[in-house]
Amino acid sequence: MTMKLLLKAKQFCCAGLLGAGKKVILGTALVLFLSAGLLAQTNEDIPGRIPEYEVPYEYPTEDAVLEVLNRVRQYYESTSAQMIVDSETGKEITDFSAFNKNATISHGFSSEWSYTHGVVLSAFEYIxxxxxxxxxFxxxxxxxxxxLKNLPYFEKNKEQIKSEKIGNWGRILNFHALDDCGSIGAAMIKTYLKDKNEDYLPLIYRVxxxxxxxxxRLDDGTLARHRPQYQSIWADDLYMSVPFLANMGVLTGDNKYFDDAARxxxxxxxxLYIPEKELxxxxxxxxSGDYDPRFYWGRANGWTLMAxxxxLEVMPENHKDRDELLHLYxxxxxxxxxxxxxSGFWHNLLDKNNTYTETSCTAMFTFAVAKGINEGWINHVYGPVALTGWNAITTRVLENGAVDGTCEGTTFAHDNTYYYHRGKSIYxxxxxxxxxxxxxxxLRLLRNEKIEVQKARINSRNSTxxxxxxxxxxxE
Structure with missing residues (x-):
């Protein structure tokens, strides 16, 4: 039925009013019939009534999630052969009887002694x-x-190494900052707790x-840096320290580590926490003190929630600071x-939606929401936030498993222009x-037996x- 037919029906009705009474009744019935036909049209026939989602608004399957995880794993593994190589020739060093001054670590994500590789290894252990x-794992x-097999080669010849960094292993011989050891050390503890390789312990205790x-640290014990300003604290350092301290608590059974992590x-x-923003x-x-300029960078808030x-997962349930931490979360x-x-993403600057949508913080927040529901730390009504976050993330995982759209390493800065123009890439x-x-x-949320999900209907005008x-x- 079309609007043209309906108009003709009305004209017929009007003509009927001037004629016999039967024509009036017949015309009215026809109008009602045609109107009902118009209303009965399928939704697809009426432009604009069905939402057009930028990212598919659909319920993920376990198989689809697993496929993404394996694709990312396989790509990540492929980035490095994990070898000691000559930096000038690129060839693998196999003779360790004498020190090669050009000895370094092969390129690639999966060979790094770095905080980002620490997050990946912790995630592998969790998966x-x-x-x-x-x-x-x-x-x-x-x-x-x-x-551990190759570190003694560099330790023994430390005096011959002119740089403070050893390629992808960075400052492994002499830690200068939390970035050098905290995250990768936390993953090492988790690995030790599973494989019980006692050779790991000396390096863990050095971290x-x-x-x-x-x-x-500041006078009150807060971990800090003299960078970029004198006595600075970074939200990033929460992830560079708290997971390691929490896992040291698990490893040793000593509550001092939980206390320091909570502190x-x-x-x-x-x-750093701004109550009116809850960020x-x-x-x-x-x-800058009390008048510090404020920039709500996405990944900094992600590091905070991940930490x-x-x-929260491992500290004692009766710990004195637990309730305050739960409030922050x-x-x-x-x-x-x-x-x-x-779209399901979050922006690089969280409160400025004209900055680009960013992958790493979106993944961190998706994890934190799903984790909070699964552990009972937050209410289950936040489920769609995690679901739409995950759907968005999958659009940034390329066919080969590379993760795109991630903001490059970012310093603690003091102007919007810097944050607005950070680069982003698979690297x-x-x-x-x-x-x-x-x-x-x-996956845990999809399997959560305490929750029932009423799913959105595809191509529905009003369904969530x-x-x-x-x-x-x-x-019942």
């Missing part, structure tokens, strides 16, 4: 827990065994010596749900670990996802 697929044992004793989160929050400023320094999740999730872009390795973590937690807690509803 092993969630799926039981040993292909992921095999990377952990292979990497750390390789490091602890730096994090717990040697790293610069870092709460004391950094005193300076963390990227950094703070003594120089909290690590600690819940309030940040509430704010982030509101700031999520309609910014900060996105790989969070994407793996997000996928693992989505509702996550419902089964125990709240009366049994």
């Amino acid at each position: 092993d827990d969630v799926t039981g697929d040993k292909a992921f 095999a990377n952990n044992t292979r990497f750390y065994d390789w490091v 602890d010596e730096h994090v717990s004793k040697n790293q610069f 870092q989160l709460l004391q950094m929050a005193e300076r 963390f400023d990227h950094g703070w320094s003594v120089t 909290m999740a690590e600690l 819940r309030s940040m999730i509430r704010s982030l749900a509101n700031l999520q872009d309609g 910014a390795t900060h996105g790989y670990g969070p994407v793996l973590y997000a996928g693992a937690e989505m 996802f509702h996550y419902k807690l089964k125990s709240e509803w009366p049994k």
